[in-house]
Each structure stands twice: as structure tokens, then as C-alpha cells.
Amino acid sequence: MDYRQFLVISIGTGAHKQTERYSARESARWGLLEWLWNKGKSPLVQIFREATSDMVDIYPSVVFQALESEGNYLRIQDDTLTGAAASVDNSMKWNLRNLVRIGENLLEKPASRVNLETGQSVPVVDGEGGTMLNKERLVKFAKTLSDERKLRQENLVSFA
Numbered sequence: 001m002d003y004r005q006f007l008v009i010s011i012g013t014g015a016h017k018q019t020e021r022y023s024a025r026e027s028a029r030w031g032l033l034e035w036l037w038n039k040g041k042s043p044l045v046q047i048f049r050e051a052t053s054d055m056v057d058i059y060p061s062v063v064f065q066a067l068e069s070e071g072n073y074l075r076i077q078d079d080t081l082t083g084a085a086a087s088v089d090n091s092m093k094w095n096l097r098n099l100v101r102i103g104e105n106l107l108e109k110p111a112s113r114v115n116l117e118t119g120q121s122v123p124v125v126d127g128e129g130g131t132m133l134n135k136e137r138l139v140k141f142a143k144t145l146s147d148e149r150k151l152r153q154e155n156l157v158s159f160a
Contacts, residue, residue, distance in 0.1 A: 004069045007141055008060060012053070012077030013088055014102070053077075054119065061114045070113065074137050078106055079121070107135040 022043055027035075035044045057075060064073040084095045085102060110131040112121040123131045132140075 003063070004067050004072065006069075006072060007144060008064070008073045009138070009141060010056065010060065010073070010075045010077075012056070012075065014078045014081040014086060057114045058116065058119070061116060065116065073113075074111065074134075074141060075113070076106055076111075076134050077121075078102060107133065107138070109134055111137045 027043070030038065030043075036042055057077065060073050060075070061070075064070050081102070084090045084092070085098055087095075111124040111134050113124050114120070115122045124137070126132050
């Protein structure tokens with residue numbers, strides 16, 4: 001199977017803006033209770049949640065970069081969410097409207113990809129040295145899929 005033919009769009013649920021970090025010196029003294037509940041938060045749960053999000057970002061990036069097909073993978077994720085917007089279980093109407101606004105704003109932001117050396121998101125640079133917006137990348141993906149569908153339909157007609 002030729003994985004370079006795959007187009008993958010990964011839309012994240014958003015990530016909480018990372019404002020607080022735990023130092024190794026501080027956490028080395030924690031017991032079980034501090035790992036479970038510390039200053040109103042659960043460091044252990046935060047670590048696992050962030051690790052899961054990081055793996056979703058990094059693993060496909062590694063695969064597509066190894067196949068020299070970085071352009072076939074698009075991850076759209078807002079990692080600056082705070083408050084109710086960062087909650088995955090708040091379905092209040094005002095929060096849903098806010099999430100729609102956040103999603104619309106994401107379309108206007110530069111497309112980014114994970115730098116595998118730093119783990120940070122960096123803007124995707126197009127062939128001419130410029131950056132593309134998420135909405136432009138989505139349109140490009142849609143065109144590729146549409147062209148492929150037309151080609152397959154033409155091939156079906158020619159075989160009939």
C-alpha cells in the first residue's frame with residue numbers, strides 16, 4: 001500500500017493554554033496525594049491528557065515526514081484555549097457559540113505543523129516561501145479529493 005496517496009485531516013478538540021508548569025525539584029517531593037490533587041488541579045491527569053494530545057500531533061507528523069508527504073497531513077488545533085472553551089463537556093449555548101467563533105477564527109490562522117525537534121507548532125511554508133491559512137489548505141485538500149473523484153469516475157466510464 002502506498003501511504004503517500006493518503007490525505008489526512010485531523011481536527012483537534014483544542015488544548016488548554018499551557019500557563020503552568022511543574023518543576024522537577026518541586027514535583028520530586030510530592031507524594032501520591034499531591035500528584036492526584038495539588039493547588040486545585042490534578043497534575044497526573046494533566047500530564048496524561050497533554051501526552052495524548054502531543055502523540056496525536058507528533059506521530060502522524062513523523063509518518064508523513066518520513067514518507068516525504070508532509071503536505072498530505074493537515075492538523076488543525078487551537079492550543080490557546082482557556083476557561084469553558086477548553087472544557088470538552090460544556091454544552092451551554094453561549095459556550096457552543098464561542099466555540100463556533102473560535103473555529104471560524106482558526107480558519108483564518110496560518111496552517112502549522114509540529115517541528116519534530118522542538119515539539120512546537122511552526123507555520124507551514126508553501127512552495128513560494130509564503131504561509132498558507134488553514135482555510136487555504138482545506139480548499140487545496142478539497143480540490144485534490146474532487147480531482148481524484150473525477151478521475152475515478154472517468155475511469156469507470158471508460159471501462160463500462
